[in-house]
Amino acid sequence: xxxxxxxxxxxxxxxxxxxxxxxxxxxxxxxxxxxxxxxxxxxxxxxxxxxxxxxxxxxxxxxxxxxxxxxxxxxxxxxxxxxxxxxxxxxxxxxxxxxxxxxxxxxxxxxxxxxxxxxxxxxxxxxxxxxxxxxxxxxxxxxxxxxxxxxxxxxxxxxxxxxxxxxxxxxxxxxxxxxxxxxxxxxxxxxxxxxxxxxxxxxxxxxxxxxxxxxxxxxxxxxxxxxxxxxxxxxxxxxxxxxxxxxxxxxxxxxxxxxxxxxxxxxxxxxxxxxxxxxxxxxxxxxxxxxxxxxxxxxxxxxxxxxxxxxxxxxxxxxxxxxxxxxxxxxxxxxxxxxxxxxxxxxxxxxxxxxxxxxxxxxxxxxxxxxxxxxxxxxxxxxxxxxxxxxxxxxxxxxxxxxxx
Amino acid sequence: xxxxxxxxxxxxxxxxxxxxxxxxxxxxxxxxxxxxxxxxxxxxxxxxxxxxxxxxxxxxxxxxxxxxxxx
Numbered sequence: 143x144x145x146x147x148x149x150x151x152x153x154x155x156x157x158x159x160x161x162x163x164x165x166x167x168x169x170x171x172x173x174x175x176x177x178x179x180x181x182x183x184x185x186x187x188x189x190x191x192x193x194x195x196x197x198x199x200x201x202x203x204x205x206x207x208x209x210x211x212x213x214x215x216x217x218x219x220x221x222x223x224x225x226x227x228x229x230x231x232x233x234x235x236x237x238x239x240x241x242x243x244x245x246x247x248x249x250x251x252x253x254x255x256x257x258x259x260x261x262x263x264x265x266x267x268x269x270x271x272x273x274x275x276x277x278x279x280x281x282x283x284x285x286x287x288x289x290x291x292x293x294x295x296x297x298x299x300x301x302x303x304x305x306x307x308x309x310x311x312x313x314x315x316x317x318x319x320x321x322x323x324x325x326x327x328x329x330x331x332x333x334x335x336x337x338x339x340x341x342x343x344x345x346x347x348x349x350x351x352x353x354x355x356x357x358x359x360x361x362x363x364x365x366x367x368x369x370x371x372x373x374x375x376x377x378x379x380x381x382x383x384x385x386x387x388x389x390x391x392x393x394x395x396x397x398x399x400x401x402x403x404x405x406x407x408x409x410x411x412x413x414x415x416x417x418x419x420x421x422x423x424x425x426x427x428x429x430x431x432x433x434x435x436x437x438x439x440x441x442x443x444x445x446x447x448x449x450x451x452x453x454x455x456x457x458x459x460x461x462x463x464x465x466x467x468x469x470x471x472x473x474x475x476x477x478x479x480x481x482x483x484x485x486x487x488x489x490x491x492x493x494x495x496x497x498x499x500x501x502x503x504x505x506x507x508x509x510x511x512x513x514x515x516x517x518x519x520x521x522x523x524x525x526x527x528x529x530x531x532x533x534x535x536x537x538x539x540x541x542x543x544x545x546x547x
Numbered sequence: 548x549x550x551x552x553x554x555x556x557x558x559x560x561x562x563x564x565x566x567x568x569x570x571x572x573x574x575x576x577x578x579x580x581x582x583x584x585x586x587x588x589x590x591x592x593x594x595x596x597x598x599x600x601x602x603x604x605x606x607x608x609x610x611x612x613x614x615x616x617x618x
Contacts, residue, residue, distance in 0.1 A: 283553070284553050284554070284595070286597070287598075294617070303602060312597065312599065313598055314603075315600075317604040317617055319604055319605070337607060412595075416595070418557075422557070422560050422588065423588050426564050426581065426585070430578075433572075433574070433577050437574050
């Protein structure tokens with residue numbers, strides 16, 4: 143494409159002018175395969191696998207596209223706010239008339255690099271189980287000793303002490319002075335946790351005030367994470383601001399959003415405990431008194447029963463009853479004997495009426511042979527001795543003759 | 548109860564009170580429980596007040612641990 147001469151006015155199509163600009167950009171070596179640093183913003187994925195974002199600094203912004211082919215080898219997913227260096231070329235996207243950087247490589251810088259390290263260690267330790275809820279130790283309810291690993295300077299340690307003092311006056315606080323930033327800080331932190339464990343502290347606070355990601359970095363070190371994990375005493379982390387999360391926070395048995403809150407979590411309110419104890423004491427006394435009261439009443443009740451109160455009255459009553467019953471029994475027996483006697487008499491009369499002797503009274507007689515009453519003529523023979531019994535005696539005779547069949 | 552702790556003692560006192568509240572215990576046993584709880588209460592009180600507030604810092608030098616008053 144050649145530019146028009148001043149003698150002849152040429153009219154371009156949109157595409158012609160756009161293509162011209164595109165060519166200009168692509169020919170400029172300063173715009174091809176260059177390194178650009180900035181902060182990622184407006185990051186977005188697409189279904190096609192390409193990623194898009196803006197790269198910005200304090201005053202400018204440039205759109206970036208990283209195609210799937212290039213971003214496949216990325217070892218992290220960029221996020222808004224991270225600082226990067228990228229290698230790419232400026233290109234013009236004709237359908238939108240938009241220039242953009244086509245990104246070939248993408249590297250984290252400064253905090254960005256640390257952030258990647260943080261993510262890698264976090265996922266490694268998580269896989270290893272260092273963050274497991276089941277491994278987390280319970281905090282003592284009423285600790286007698288608290289160890290604090292922190293900087294002896296600054297507000298943090300004083301904030302903690304102030305809160306503890308306000309709530310609970312019977313505790314020993316020991317500070318293990320430690321560096322809390324810089325390369326050597328991690329060794330102090332690890333040593334502090336070990337020393338306080340050896341001294342059998344009941345709970346350990348790991349604390350630091352707010353700072354940049356780089357400044358709080360020691361709390362993202364692996365050896366610190368492992369020292370927390372291996373601590374016998376429960377560890378409470380209170381690092382940076384509420385929004386800062388470090389590896390130490392994930393491993394700690396309890397994370398406190400701020401150092402003051404750490405103190406509140408660890409130390410109970412003494413007034414509350416005393417109230418609880420007094421309440422228990424009251425309940426115990428009241429309950430025991432009540433039991434005595436009930437038992438006493440049971441005894442009183444028993445005591446008021448007549449057998450205890452006036453035993454003789456009761457005994458006399460029984461005696462009297464016994465007498466009465468004896469009398470009744472005696473009377474009943476007499477009546478019974480009389481009745482029996484009467485009945486016997488009656489029976490005698492009736493027996494008499496049936497007796498053969500009663501017949502003799504009326505002038506009849508009974509004839510017997512030996513001891514047997516003769517009732518059949520066949521029973522006797524001529525010459526037998528027979529006896530006749532009459533009312534007043536007995537006659538012996540000899541049978542001279544007999545008649546009848 | 549060996550090696551008793553404040554928490555353990557408190558829990559035991561609560562148990563005892565609940566037993567007493569149920570009211571099924573023989574008198575002798577009630578009295579024994581009451582005595583036990585009263586002892587534990589004394590223990591809790593002592594335990595609470597046993598430690599005096601102190602604030603120190605560790606000096607960890609040449610492998611030796613020393614304590615110093617803090618501030």
